[in-house]
Amino acid sequence: MTATETATTTPLLELRGVSKSFGAVQALSGVDFDIHAGEVVGLVGDNGAGKSTLVKVMSGIHLPDAGHYLFEGRERKVSGPNDPYAFGVATVYQDLALCDNLDVVANLFIGREEISRGPAALIRELDEPEMEKQAGELLRTFSINIPSLRAEVGTMSGGQRQSIAIARSLVGDARVVLLDEPTAALGVAQTAQVLALVRRLREQGLGVVVISHNLADVFEVCDRIYVMRLGRKAGVYQAADSTPEEIVGAITGGRGTVRTQAAAAAAQAGDDGEEATR
Known part of the structure; x- marks a missing residue:
């Protein structure tokens, strides 16, 4: 997504x-945040910067003391996690919350099982064929490769498990996916697998928020980088126009080494003016 598209579309x-x-700890102070369809936004900051609190506000776990929550341009009332999920906001936490002794289908639909009725309309049972069909379609849509839909999740690699957890968040009608440290415990090959999945989510028009301490991963897949420091927004950067050094400076408050987007634009305007007078 280009800067122009971001500016002219509703988040x-x-x-x-x-x-x-x-209590006495101010975790967030007047924070603004937005994400658009077909965009990956990195959320970075040091420990205690407020990233986790902000994500928990997005997911409805924490209710803010002040501020506004909008989805598709409309202000929404959030009283708990069920509300953002109903809007289309899904969260994949770092612990994944998978059941290792269950197969892929069971993990994808846990808590949201498809039910079929018996001939007398009184007997209710799991509609295993329908769930398996939907699971297969979902995994094919996002090119998620696993040994078998009926394989136990506990037998799979870290990258496959992370992919299954992300796929589970898409069961329903997710429009925004929040990923908490999706590559933290993965090797190189498994990290590449998960980052490829993030790109496919973007291609399908979803908004993806990636919370990460790994700036290499952030720069590889993110369109914008949102930096938090001490519970406030320290800056928002276009990944293509920024550098890891600039982001680290924003995270740590090293203002002497940081050029904000506004400063960079002003400097560029000055350079252009000098060229025009030569």
Whole structure:
């Protein structure tokens, strides 16, 4: 997504002026955030910067003390995790919350099982064929390769498990997917597998938020990088126009080494003016 497209389209998910405190600790202070369809946004910051609190506000686990929650341009009332999920916001936490002793189909539909009725309309049972059909279609749509739909998840690699957890978040009508440290415990090959899946989510028009400490992964897949520091927004950067050094400077507050987007634009305008007078 280009900067022009971002500026002229309505965000899928938008937070305005969100604040949240826990006792005397101010975790978030007037934070704004937005993500558009077909966009990957990296959410970065040091430990304690407020990333986890912000994501939990997006997912409905934490209710903000102040601010506004908008989805598809409309302000929404959020009273718990079920509300964002109903809007189309799905979260994949770092622990994945998979059941290792269950197969892929069971993990994808756990808590959202398809039910069939018996001939007398009184007997209810799991519709295994329908769930297997939907699971196969979902995995094919996002090119997720696994040994078998009926293989136990506990036998699979870290990359496959992460992919299954992401796929589970898409059962239903997810429009925005929040990924908490999706590559933290993965090797090189498994990381590449998960990042490829993130790209496919973007290609399918989803908005993806990637919370990560790994700037190499962030720069590889993200369109914009949202930096948090001490519970506030430290800056938002176009990944293609930024550098890891600039992002680290924003994270740590090293202002002497950081050029903000506004400063970079002003410098470029000055250079252009000099060229025009020569």
